[in-house]
């Protein structure tokens with residue numbers, strides 16, 4: 001960071017000054033200072049900033065730069081000379097005994113190194129040979145408070161304010177459970193000011209905003225604002241309802257305190273019952289400091305609270321005193337800021353997408369911005385309830401968050417800017433009709449949050465998503481069939497009737513059928529977009545000399561389609577886009593039944609009984625096969641040569657033909673999958689739950705309720721020896737002593753493995769990805785069903 005004017009004592013040569021500032025620079029400086037003051041008021045007083053921290057920081061740096069080049073511009077009331085934080089008239093002003101400071105920021109490891117070297121040189125100059133120990137801490141994204149204890153009694157709490165005068169928030173702070181009203185132990189200083197950061201735990205933040213919106217109030221943009229808003233309530237009862245917490249990170253005025261280091265002080269404060277952070281370290285050199293920064297850069301979101309950086313402090317109080325302060329920041333401490341994860345951008349529109357199973361998902365279309373290393377222009381809003389809960393309107397400036405590799409999220413609107421938007425903001429209304437096919441939308445069943453386009457068969461949007469899905473890595477794995485090709489196959493600009501109107505068509509495609517497919521693309525002349533044009537998609541453009549022919553990708557597409565026909569059964573099942581039926585359930589089905597024909601012929605009960613399938617998926621399967629056009633897909637794929645059964649090893653004797661076997665508890669020689677495999681390859685059925693139709697229950701160590709049920713129903717129970725005999729010779733080998741094995745079972749033990757049986761994977765429901773969708777709801781049903789089964 002560029003140095004402030006006050007830094008002159010650190011002997012930094014100023015470079016680049018180009019003479020006295022001209023009028024333009026003076027004006028830029030004045031406008032910038034004014035703007036920064038305005039943002040500080042919105043941020044500190046109203047807990048409702050209108051620009052992102054990153055934008056604010058950029059303005060602040062620009063001001064510092066101007067002042068570094070033209071020190072004449074620096075006045076006492078410049079924002080660079082003040083701790084930003086006005087005192088609101090809503091609170092009683094109180095003076096801190098010792099001043100509170102802000103922190104100097106650095107935004108890269110290079111800048112940090114410059115700072116560390118400078119501080120080291122500063123120490124060397126004043127205390128030669130002293131050496132520095134670095135105290136590193138998380139920079140908690142909350143708000144600073146100053147706690148005044150007299151003889152161990154909390155007598156006052158205040159916000160930082162402008163560093164000299166803060167706001168009296170004693171009553172509110174008294175509602176925070178982790179802050180002691182009386183310090184533990186004895187021998188407390190007569191007076192001590194303890195500084196810390198009050199924060200809003202990340203986990204509770206989403207729920208708070210939902211409550212705010214439901215109560216017709218503006219949601220907070222982030223946990224930091226939520227902490228500030230909650231703590232600066234006029235009614236302490238309101239504060240008491242918020243789950244605020246605090247960590248201490250400093251000390252102000254004190255009488256008779258023995259510690260000589262900041263870290264030693266933390267230990268003392270901890271012994272007094274004050275909340276100290278578990279994360280601080282005392283480090284010996286710069287490399288360790290950098291490693292600490294990198295570590296928490298990777299674990300930024302595994303913490304109780306948000307952080308926006310790392311604070312590095314000189315641990316020794318003597319050296320801290322030697323380095324001193326500027327009017328705004330200590331010279332013995334610096335804040336390294338991580339790259340911003342939140343930016344503000346305009347929400348241009350809210351559109352809806354119709355997914356693979358017809359689910360209608362609203363998503364925000366935004367002015368593109370760079371955040372956390374990528375350019376973002378769209379973010380899902382999941383469903384209309386989420387749009388409502390977030391309180392966003394079309395045309396709002398919104399806070400967009402992208403944490404690392406996580407998908408971008410619209411956090412909420414910047415309410416303060418709402419009135420200024422042109423055109424005026426408007427509410428999002430969920431369409432009644434499918435934007436792709438015009439069919440009336442409806443919930444799959446009453447009370448569902450999600451609404452769907454029921455026109456599964458010919459809704460172009462759903463077909464496109466299914467075609468894209470069937471080509472995916474987890475299904476047929478047709479690399480040449482990506483997103484654009486899926487559009488070209490199902491919704492080309494020409495011809496009017498697309499090459500594919502149902503996925504049943506896919507294996508009947510021929511290169512000839514793709515010759516006329518054209519899509520619309522930007523027309524570019526010398527790299528400049530001059531309009532739109534129609535271009536062939538699957539064929540080369542062609543000239544009189546060199547006629548149009550299938551492109552290399554198109555030829556690859558047909559090679560891959562041929563290969564796809566030989567994929568194992570489970571992949572074919574995934575490719576069918578049956579709700580809840582993803583790779584896990586598909587593998588279980590393929591193993592249990594071996595062929596599409598047998599899966600199709602199975603009853604709902606038989607399907608549900610398969611370990612790894614369960615009732616929800618069974619219903620989805622039978623409902624799927626009940627549709628004519630679905631069966632037609634299977635039939636036409638079969639006719640086209642898609643392999644619909646897995647090869648069976650004929651060498652294994654089919655000793656278990658007609659038997660249903662349930663394995664429970666853990667066996668020594670087989671894991672769960674191997675046991676199942678052994679049953680199925682011998683012609684038996686491996687079921688997940690015990691019923692009167694069960695032929696045998698194999699009970700291993702810690703068998704639980706399934707064993708009890710078997711005993712209650714009088715089903716024959718085998719131990720591992722018995723199981724092996726059964727596999728080898730069939731039921732004849734066991735005649736007479738089928739139940740002689742309960743010794744292997746521990747009736748008091750809980751079954752360690754039954755619970756996952758039949759739980760649908762919510763990710764199989766196209767676009768659900770872990771939210772309140774129908775898939776997740778169904779998952780809960782099945783989970784409890786599975787528990788009941790033991």
Ligand SMILES: NC(=O)c1ccc[n+]([C@@H]2O[C@H](COP(=O)([O-])OP(=O)(O)OC[C@H]3O[C@@H](n4cnc5c(N)ncnc54)[C@H](O)[C@@H]3O)[C@@H](O)[C@H]2O)c1
Pocket residue numbers: 039040042043044049050051052053054056057083084101102103105137138139140141142143144145160196197249250308311335
């Ligand atoms: N968006 C806006 O409009 C707007 C306006 C003003 C300020 N801001 C943001 O506020 C910040 C600047 O404000 P600032 O002056 O509070 O400076 P700062 O947040 O950069 O650093 C100083 C503060 O860090 C806090 N802190 C957290 N953990 C700490 C620790 N372990 N040790 C010491 N201190 C710790 C203290 O409260 C201290 O006062 C910037 O992030 C800026 O982007 C934003």
Ligand SMILES: [Zn+2]
Pocket residue numbers: 354434435436437438439453454455459460461462
């Ligand atoms: Zn539709």
